[in-house]
Amino acid sequence: AQKVTQAQTEISVVEKEDVTLDCVYETRDTTYYLFWYKQPPSGELVFLIRRNSFDEQNEISGRYSWNFQKSTSSFNFTITASQVVDSAVYFCALSEGSGGTSYGKLTFGQGTILTVHP
Amino acid sequence: DTGVSQDPRHKITKRGQNVTFRCDPISEHNRLYWYRQTLGQGPEFLTYFQNEAQLEKSRLLSDRFSAERPKGSFSTLEIQRTEQGDSAMYLCASSTSTTGWETQYFGPGTRLLVL
Numbered sequence: 569a570q571k572v573t574q575a576q577t578e579i580s581v582v583e584k585e586d587v588t589l590d591c592v593y594e595t596r597d598t599t600y601y602l603f604w605y606k607q608p609p610s611g612e613l614v615f616l617i618r619r620n621s622f623d624e625q626n627e628i629s630g631r632y633s634w635n636f637q638k639s640t641s642s643f644n645f646t647i648t649a650s651q652v653v654d655s656a657v658y659f660c661a662l663s664e665g666s667g668g669t670s671y672g673k674l675t676f677g678q679g680t681i682l683t684v685h686p
Numbered sequence: 687d688t689g690v691s692q693d694p695r696h697k698i699t700k701r702g703q704n705v706t707f708r709c710d711p712i713s714e715h716n717r718l719y720w721y722r723q724t725l726g727q728g729p730e731f732l733t734y735f736q737n738e739a740q741l742e743k744s745r746l747l748s749d750r751f752s753a754e755r756p757k758g759s760f761s762t763l764e765i766q767r768t769e770q771g772d773s774a775m776y777l778c779a780s781s782t783s784t785t786g787w788e789t790q791y792f793g794p795g796t797r798l799l800v801l
Contacts, residue, residue: 572728603789611775613729613792659728663788672717672781672788673742676728 570595572662574677581650582685588646589680591660597621601663602636602643603674608656616658619643650684657681688712690793692778698799699768706764707796711780718761719790720753721777722746729777735761736783768800 571594581587593602604616617629619636626635635644647654661674691710699705711718717736721729732751733743737758747753750768755761765772775797779790 601788605792610794611797612794613777613779615789615791618789661728672719672734672783672790673731674719674721674729674790675731678726678728 570597570600570662570664570675572660572675572677574658574660574680576680577678578681578683580683580685583652584649585684586646586648587650587654587682587684588644589658589660589682591643591645591677593641593643593660593662595662595664597664599664603661603663604634604643604645605659605661605676606656607659607679613659617645647682650682652684652686655682655684690778690780690791692776692793692796694796695794696797696799698801700801701768701770703768704764704766705768705798706762707776707778707798709761709763709778709780709793711760711778712791715780715782715791716758717781717783717788717790718755719779719781720761720763721779723775723777723795724773732763765798768798770800773798773800 573592600621602619605613607613631648633646657679659679660677693708719734720732723729732747733753735755750766753763775795777795779792781788781790
């Protein structure tokens with residue numbers, strides 16, 4: 569069975585600090601997909617980034633970057649120069665797939681509450 | 687693209703009553719998912735449809751829960767004889783599987799409170 573663990577329950581930073589959110593996953597599949605979602609106080613989950621298991625290349629997109637390491641089953645997410653508007657709950661999620669097509673069903677971690685103070 | 691919409695946004699009901707929620711996916715998205723999220727937890731998968739076919743149901747989905755997606759467009763989730771433990775946020779998401787690289791987009795959710 570697949571499992572996602574976000575060990576950090578809450579993180580508090582001051583604006584402009586960099587912050588890294590940790591995610592560790594478990595799966596028996598060799599093909600899988602990893603995601604990060606943001607849930608602001610309004611409640612709607614907002615898609616941020618995704619990565620498939622074939623590609624360990626780490627990327628940067630604006631203020632977001634991620635570090636995917638299959639050897640440690642980790643998919644960490646970094647926000648550079650945090651802003652107050654980044655305050656939200658962040659979820660890491662996993663879906664298993666085969667043949668290049670995701671099975672779709674997402675397994676979420678418990679979330680990390682990020683508070684960015686002015 | 688208009689996003690995923692859900693109705694109602696909030697529902698308060700008494701224990702034992704039936705409730706029905708509606709989800710309208712992003713147009714042309716062939717997959718639709720329902721999740722449930724309780725306070726302080728991540729969303730948990732309930733069920734999903736590909737077009738009008740319900741392809742998978744979680745063990746979380748008791749006999750009191752039923753979901754439909756007639757004609758492969760909008761979906762409804764009905765809870766019969768509600769219990770206080772059903773109080774949660776019910777989230778709907780849609781995606782397309784045609785590209786083989788699927789990202790789910792979520793609606794704003796329906797927050798249910800059972801008194």
